[in-house]
Amino acid sequence: MDKNRKILISILALLVLSAVLAVIDISMRMRGAQRERFTLAVPGVGPGVGIVRINGPIEMAGSEGGFAISSGGAEAVIQRLSALEADSRIRAVVVRINSPGGTVAATQEIYQKLMRLRRRNIVLVASLGDIAASGGYYIASACNYIVTNQGTLTGSIGVIAVSPNLQGLFQKLGIKMNVIKSGAYKDILSSYRDLTPEERELIQVLIDSSYNQFLKDVARGRNLGIDDIRPYADGRVMSGDMAVKYKLADEIGSFERAVEKARKKAKLPEDAPVYDEQRSPLDQFLMTLEGAVLNRSGLQNRVMRYRGGYMIEYRYQP
Amino acid sequence: MTAGFVETFRSLKWADYLFYILIEPRRFARMIIREDASPMAGGILIAAVVTVCDVIAASLPGVESPFFYYKLTYGSILFFLFLIVKIVVLAGLVDLICQFTGYQGKMKEFVIIISYALFPQVFLLPVVSIFKVFHFAAPFFYVFFSIVFFVWTALIIIQGISELHGMEFLKAVLVFAFPYAFVGIISFLCFVLLVILSFGYMSFL
Numbered sequence: 001m002d003k004n005r006k007i008l009i010s011i012l013a014l015l016v017l018s019a020v021l022a023v024i025d026i027s028m029r030m031r032g033a034q035r036e037r038f039t040l041a042v043p044g045v046g047p048g049v050g051i052v053r054i055n056g057p058i059e060m061a062g063s064e065g066g067f068a069i070s071s072g073g074a075e076a077v078i079q080r081l082s083a084l085e086a087d088s089r090i091r092a093v094v095v096r097i098n099s100p101g102g103t104v105a106a107t108q109e110i111y112q113k114l115m116r117l118r119r120r121n122i123v124l125v126a127s128l129g130d131i132a133a134s135g136g137y138y139i140a141s142a143c144n145y146i147v148t149n150q151g152t153l154t155g156s157i158g159v160i161a162v163s164p165n166l167q168g169l170f171q172k173l174g175i176k177m178n179v180i181k182s183g184a185y186k187d188i189l190s191s192y193r194d195l196t197p198e199e200r201e202l203i204q205v206l207i208d209s210s211y212n213q214f215l216k217d218v219a220r221g222r223n224l225g226i227d228d229i230r231p232y233a234d235g236r237v238m239s240g241d242m243a244v245k246y247k248l249a250d251e252i253g254s255f256e257r258a259v260e261k262a263r264k265k266a267k268l269p270e271d272a273p274v275y276d277e278q279r280s281p282l283d284q285f286l287m288t289l290e291g292a293v294l295n296r297s298g299l300q301n302r303v304m305r306y307r308g309g310y311m312i313e314y315r316y317q318p
Numbered sequence: 319m320t321a322g323f324v325e326t327f328r329s330l331k332w333a334d335y336l337f338y339i340l341i342e343p344r345r346f347a348r349m350i351i352r353e354d355a356s357p358m359a360g361g362i363l364i365a366a367v368v369t370v371c372d373v374i375a376a377s378l379p380g381v382e383s384p385f386f387y388y389k390l391t392y393g394s395i396l397f398f399l400f401l402i403v404k405i406v407v408l409a410g411l412v413d414l415i416c417q418f419t420g421y422q423g424k425m426k427e428f429v430i431i432i433s434y435a436l437f438p439q440v441f442l443l444p445v446v447s448i449f450k451v452f453h454f455a456a457p458f459f460y461v462f463f464s465i466v467f468f469v470w471t472a473l474i475i476i477q478g479i480s481e482l483h484g485m486e487f488l489k490a491v492l493v494f495a496f497p498y499a500f501v502g503i504i505s506f507l508c509f510v511l512l513v514i515l516s517f518g519y520m521s522f523l
Contacts, residue, residue, distance in 0.1 A: 005333040012336075015371070018444040022374045023390070025450070030382050 048273035049262045050084040050093045052077060057315070058102025058110070058135050074106035078113045080277065085117055090275065092123035092266035094258050095143055101135025101156070101315035104210050111217055114142035123266040127258035128152040128249070133237055133316035134160075137248070138214060141221035145265060146249040147258040148240035155243060156316040157218065158235035159210040161203055163189040206312055214314060222247065237316060332360050339434045343474040347481035350430050358426070361433030365405065368436045369398040371443040378446050379456040405432050411497035412479060419493075421483045431478035438470040 054077055061073045084090045095114065101107065118124055126132070126140035128148040133156035140146050140154075148154060170176070170192050177192045188199045195203075215233055219226045224247060232238070232246045243249040253261070263272050335357055338346040350357055373394050377386055409428035417423050445463050449456040472494060480490035 008333045
């Protein structure tokens with residue numbers, strides 16, 4: 001073969017090799033980046049404190065806006081907690097809560113996940129934001145230590161099921177519903193008729209069962225007796241200092257104080273790194289855009305509050 | 319065309335084409351005028367290879383998401399189609415200005431020369447890989463060598479134009495610059511008109 005052709009074919013072979021190596025390199029870095037889901041909020045490496053944020057109403061799948069950017073949901077929170085659990089650098093987790101609560105099952109799943117971390121000797125510190133009521137407080141109670149702001153709305157230990165009764169309106173408008181059902185209670189809590197005493201009793205049993213579980217779990221998380229909590233567990237909301245007084249929280253303080261406390265309880269140095277959640281700039285931009293659109297159109301409340309039917313919730317609902 | 323491609327491949331003439339496009343573009347131009355086998359298919363293949371190499375090279379400096387695989391597959395096909403259109407438009411405009419200035423139409427030869435002239439751009443990938451391996455300002459050198467290889471491509475095309483029409487080098491430079499100037503001026507005017515129209519529309523809202 002001609003010398004020039006040999007040179008050219010060798011160059012092409014090297015090109016193919018470099019392309020293959022480049023694709024392998026990019027794929028490996030991509031996997032590394034996916035494992036590395038946390039950014040450093042404070043410069044440094046090594047053992048540190050992970051941050052988990054729980055914002056807004058707690059639901060299993062979270063709310064999705066017009067740009068299909070999920071605001072989280074219990075599943076996302078549990079995923080994040082699992083990632084922190086699997087990360088050997090994480091010695092403590094600060095759970096930042098800003099939530100009025102939400103559905104029973106979603107709240108209980110997050111609580112169970114936090115208890116699992118606690119059993120694995122990962123220090124959990126809750127930091128309460130504007131509101132950590134009902135289900136929001138339920139989650140906080142799974143933590144070893146609760147730091148609350150003085151002005152935080154918390155407590156609201158209780159269960160609620162709400163359904164509008166539009167019977168009068170329907171009669172006024174002459175609307176009648178045709179319902180064919182397989183059992184007497186199939187359309188329980190329907191909005192077009194009154195609740196029967198039997199139905200009320202049935203719902204009350206569900207509510208009581210969820211309430212008792214709430215009490216039991218808060219008592220377990222706070223190392224208190226159920227009877228210590230029951231006097232304040234009548235759905236009342238309270239400020240941070242009242243929560244400390246009733247032993248539902250441990251101290252008044254900010255988010256920074258919660259991080260400090262987490263470091264101290266996990267026996268980490270004062271400058272131990274903080275591993276916060278990572279969002280791509282594109283996600284942040286879309287979420288900002290989504291927030292602006294929802295706020296401007298007044299859709300946010302409707303999107304968040306709309307329910308296809310009734311739900312039994314650990315939720316502060318003024 | 320398929321028979322021509324197979325014949326060219328088996329005869330290893332393509333290796334000569336690639337070698338001379340890098341070393342001696344004028345000789346390559348002479349070869350494509352007198353060769354029997356068509357190097358057109360090889361030109362299309364080069365455009366495809368350049369596209370894939372460019373997508374990988376552009377992805378090397380940063381940290382990629384799984385979107386990289388979409389970019390490498392669907393994105394490469396998209397960029398390849400764009401590149402084919404770009405080659406045809408560039409060749410068409412070069413041929414247009416040549417015919418306006420009294421030269422013979424050689425559209426097919428221009429398409430072949432322009433597509434083969436893209437070949438040096440495949441070296442962007444190994445060059446950027448080296449800077450990436452040593453963590454030495456890979457994004458900067460990606461941009462820098464993109465310019466270098468574009469200049470190399472431009473020099474090949476200019477020499478090809480000069481050889482095909484027996485034209486002076488400087489005149490060939492002007493012929494090569496014409497499509498870029500033409501598209502640049504048209505794009506600028508379109509942009510200005512679009513801005514005026516947008517402001518006009520918004521002021522009457």
